Amino acid sequence: MITETKTSTGETKQGVNILHARRLGIDTQYEAIVFMRSDCPICHSEGFSAQTRIRVSYKDQSVIATLFQTAPDMLEHGEIGLSESAWHRLGILKGETVSICHPRPLDSLSNLRSKIYGRPLEANAVRSIFEDIVSGRYSDIHLASFITACSARPLDHSEMVAFTGAMIDAGDRLQWDTYPVVDKHCVGGLPGNRTSPIVVAIVTACGLTMPKTSSRAITSPAGTADTMETLAPVDLDIAAMRRVVEKEGGCIVWGGAVRLSPADDTLIRIERALDLDSEGQLVASVLSKKIAAGSTHVILDLPVGPTAKVRSQNAAHALSRDLVAVALAFDVEARTVISDGRQPIGRGIGPALEARDVLSVLQGATDAPPDLRDKSIALAGHLLELGGTIEMGSGVKLAERALADGSAWNKFQGICEAQGGMRRPPEALHRHPVFAKESGKVTAIDNRRLAKVAKLAGAPGAKAAGLEVHTRIGTAVCVGEPLYTIHAEAPGELDYSLEYVQENNDIFELTEL
């Protein structure tokens, strides 16, 4: 870091590269962005082009940021504006100065270029890429290029193992004194598919250890952590989480307090924006989180459907093979379950609405959604067989019993209490049914657009927001019958989602009877 430079007249002076940092409150998510006046010497000097990168340093921290120029009235002379990500990475105190200089080219970008041109990545190269990603040194366009390269040049087995290992090492890792430690994961794409809290309750009631760290929604209407938060606190640190698991054998907490495979969240955002799935990246993403969480036995749910993440049986089988093989390379036993991904699971979509479904299954309510109940039992059954000492084929029976005799519901209440006390999920004030425009049989439901409606209604930020699905594939509906009901906490959000519904009146495909 050079902050003193010789000028043309030979003097040594504080260079132009010391600037007052100003927090602009602009949230760019991952990418660090800085703003400088277009009339400052540095902007002139960088010959400003798109994606100019500069290194900003504060004390012993530094970030590489993309430079945007601003009109003179937005910043004072000698000021630099920082995005939230740049501000937080540097840990700046108000009113302090930062120094700026040219970043050296990232070595890992030449590895990325090699991959693009067709050379498989060695483990060291993969490691250097993920270190740079986790340190925030990639811009969004570098991430986009990396994700595209992994789709255009599919990862082989060695690369998947290297990706998984590098993603684990780029974050924290949990260790447990018990064995086995079981976990489940769904590769996603299905709204409402909130089996985890039920599965944890069942298998821990049956004596297994299942310390579930779950995510908040990144692009979906609810993550397990969002749903669970309407029932109990989930924002536990590692010590608190350990206490819960020691007492109850399991927990359902937000994984954000522990940095498990943090590169994953960074990549997912860009993958979704590009709508690109690389199978190898998916394998590494799923397994790195589970392995970093200390799991030894894992059930992986692969829903298959035209609007789920996995579109065909063939793709599911290929993915299944890779998941099991890569898990094995890390001494983790994985079993995959290929499930029906053509429509949402349960009735609710959105944190509180899904929580209600979870409660009704655990409480054995007569109107509990049967699909959510059956799927939870099936997954719990697999997990009991995989991690337990029971006979193959008897898992489902054991899971059903834990649900029927109330032991799963008791265990769930125990976990909620241990996490800080059980809560009642909130209800939305504003509701609006969406009606069938014609009569017919429901032949398809677009999971993605339905999830979008729930998000536009405010989920997951507004906990009570989302929607309730009233019908399923194969059901006959009459014109004017409600297909689903939107729930919102504010009228503005309800309007915004209804506008989308007006433009998308074919989310439920109806075929003449």
Add this chain to the structure above:
Amino acid sequence: MITETKTSTGETKQGVNILHARRLGIDTQYEAIVFMRSDCPICHSEGFSAQTRIRVSYKDQSVIATLFQTAPDMLEHGEIGLSESAWHRLGILKGETVSICHPRPLDSLSNLRSKIYGRPLEANAVRSIFEDIVSGRYSDIHLASFITACSARPLDHSEMVAFTGAMIDAGDRLQWDTYPVVDKHCVGGLPGNRTSPIVVAIVTACGLTMPKTSSRAITSPAGTADTMETLAPVDLDIAAMRRVVEKEGGCIVWGGAVRLSPADDTLIRIERALDLDSEGQLVASVLSKKIAAGSTHVILDLPVGPTAKVRSQNAAHALSRDLVAVALAFDVEARTVISDGRQPIGRGIGPALEARDVLSVLQGATDAPPDLRDKSIALAGHLLELGGTIEMGSGVKLAERALADGSAWNKFQGICEAQGGMRRPPEALHRHPVFAKESGKVTAIDNRRLAKVAKLAGAPGAKAAGLEVHTRIGTAVCVGEPLYTIHAEAPGELDYSLEYVQENNDIFELTEL
């Protein structure tokens, strides 16, 4: 565009999606970005993730923009901040309102995904991608993904033809009443390589028509338009350009007044940021500009060197074959010249410094840089043979004569006068020599980092800035001898470039004698 929506209470009202537009003066170059308060219903409702895209409309114009959230104190309630690119694309008047809504997914992105997964692009698919790019509908991450895909899945001949055609059609096209219309182009990477003004002067003095539209620097220290602008006005509209060409047979103007292959500039910015070259994209980029400018016969200069755009003779030959074949598909006769790209051409790097070299060659000065002179003569000779009616092998002699007898210099002055009057290039006040740290023979020069020094010194924004190279590959230098001299218009810029020089003292590679 729905701006009135039914609310939950059944009223029709002006929705939350009408906002007051505020120009923030933030220059993001191509990508349109909008800023909204994090506490506004829409930010809530979009479930904000990175790369959220919204459509912003004003009168009959609309853009798709990336949404950044801001702290409440940056914008008023009901306000939306716009980047310069968003503001200009919409053509908003101060104080007006815009409406926002959800963008429909871009159809062309599914074509892009097909390409990533290995299917060659059909002509229609290519067309839809370029239409979206030119309309500003791609975000920078879409562009990064597209560029990466074209590198990971190289374009075949049909794709190159389709890319070239689509890039031509996405912009304007010039037509000339004369035949032939000649042009030259260098695929670049060589600083100081300012042959075009000399070549235009020579071949038009010999009777050919050469209406040269040239670019300003995108990522280099000077484009031909930047250099020429220090000698005469270059900012001519099409009518003015035609008058100059009718009178003098040629011109050297900035191509910005005519939108020739505008997608090219957009892509180049991201290509450079990723340091990715796709040969197919390069072919389409070069030829689309020449064909759109109405050229019928083109000389293409391919400098080869470790830090030039083309790194090896093999790569140059492959590129040459593709350029000639694709040009032929558009009835354009192209000839390629593979040249020495190991070091800069001429002495000056930067607009005014290169202009001085150009003048010295045209005026036949005894200290004119011989490499610039020889290369200009060679290229002009090829062009005279290609577009003229003279015998093969006699082009160089004719070009030499036009230079020696002063007819090229007279013609150049005539062109400058016709373009608005000849100017004297400015000189920089601040200069700083960079000395050899040891004695030895110059065995390599890093074109890219040398160009970076010139840019950091202020080129091309500061016309007089840049550097003068004092030595060439093969020359012996003594310790303390100046290798090059940095020129800057302001001390701050000089400091900034010197800081980079301190960190990069191996731009000239010296080997012990």
